Amino acid sequence: MKYITSWSGGKDSTASIILAHENNEPLDLIIFSEVMFDKNISGELPEHIDFIKNKCIPLFESWGYEVKILHSKNTYIDLFYRMVKKSKIESRNGKIRGFPMNMGCHMNSNAKIPPIREFWKSQDENVMQYVGIAIDEPLRLDRVVQSENQTSLLQKYGYTEQMAKNKCIEYDLLSPIYEFANRGGCWFCPNQKMQELRHLRDNHRELWNKLILLSKEDCANPYFNTFRKTTVDDLEEQFMWEDKQMTIFDYEKENISEVKNETVT
Numbered sequence: 001m002k003y004i005t006s007w008s009g010g011k012d013s014t015a016s017i018i019l020a021h022e023n024n025e026p027l028d029l030i031i032f033s034e035v036m037f038d039k040n041i042s043g044e045l046p047e048h049i050d051f052i053k054n055k056c057i058p059l060f061e062s063w064g065y066e067v068k069i070l071h072s073k074n075t076y077i078d079l080f081y082r083m084v085k086k087s088k089i090e091s092r093n094g095k096i097r098g099f100p101m102n103m104g105c106h107m108n109s110n111a112k113i114p115p116i117r118e119f120w121k122s123q124d125e126n127v128m129q130y131v132g133i134a135i136d137e138p139l140r141l142d143r144v145v146q147s148e149n150q151t152s153l154l155q156k157y158g159y160t161e162q163m164a165k166n167k168c169i170e171y172d173l174l175s176p177i178y179e180f181a182n183r184g185g186c187w188f189c190p191n192q193k194m195q196e197l198r199h200l201r202d203n204h205r206e207l208w209n210k211l212i213l214l215s216k217e218d219c220a221n222p223y224f225n226t227f228r229k230t231t232v233d234d235l236e237e238q239f240m241w242e243d244k245q246m247t248i249f250d251y252e253k254e255n256i257s258e259v260k261n262e263t264v265t
């Protein structure tokens with residue numbers, strides 16, 4: 001039996017690896033599927049991929065674990081510029097595809113999942129897969145319990161999601177993404193929350209500018225977020241005005257100091 005874990009760098013899958021290490025559980029291989037923006041730029045946020053490659057992997061290797069990074073042949077840019085040919089909406093045909101549709105992200109089905117699926121297919125031995133599912137996720141855990149070749153170390157050692165997070169903190173292995181988000185994902189993900197997009201724009205302007213440039217293309221799907229029908233330009237404008245606005249907090253602070261000054265004089 002070969003023991004393998006699929007790892008995202010998130011708290012649950014990282015805590016599972018720590019638990020394997022602490023408890024001498026067998027672990028033969030850790031796999032990480034890295035989505036790419038183009039041939040050179042990762043789809044992971046820079047601070048997350050740095051955490052993965054320069055902090056976690058060297059440590060896991062020092063614990064004796066092999067880590068394999070999987071890549072799809074498709075990048076975000078490949079999919080963005082792919083021509084639409086058979087759309088039922090005639091006006092879309094002949095145009096480049098554009099941004100992923102958030103309700104069925106084509107990055108997930110064309111770039112994130114295929115290398116993982118191919119990897120599992122290539123395994124001819126009996127394999128047991130560790131999945132990072134905590135005891136306070138009963139619905140997801142039910143599926144694991146019913147499977148013969150999946151198991152959860154978080155369940156075995158009675159870990160909730162919060163306990164998994166604490167375990168990562170204990171080993172200084174909590175991804176920096178948790179400072180501004182409660183999930184990982186691609187930096188161009190259309191499902192991101194506003195504060196994550198804000199983080200991208202404020203901290204990785206060079207990546208944000210790439211989205212602005214792409215949004216100028218004549219795409220079949222011009223919306224960055226199809227659910228909210230938002231474009232990158234809409235978001236840029238919103239953030240720009242937010243930056244210019246005085247916050248209520250600033251306003252109150254200013255008024256309080258004015259009142260104080262009046263009282264003193």
Ligand code: SF4
Pocket residue numbers: 035100105106107108112184185186188189190191
């Ligand atoms: S994180 Fe977002 S963009 Fe990336 S694969 Fe998942 S849904 Fe798609």
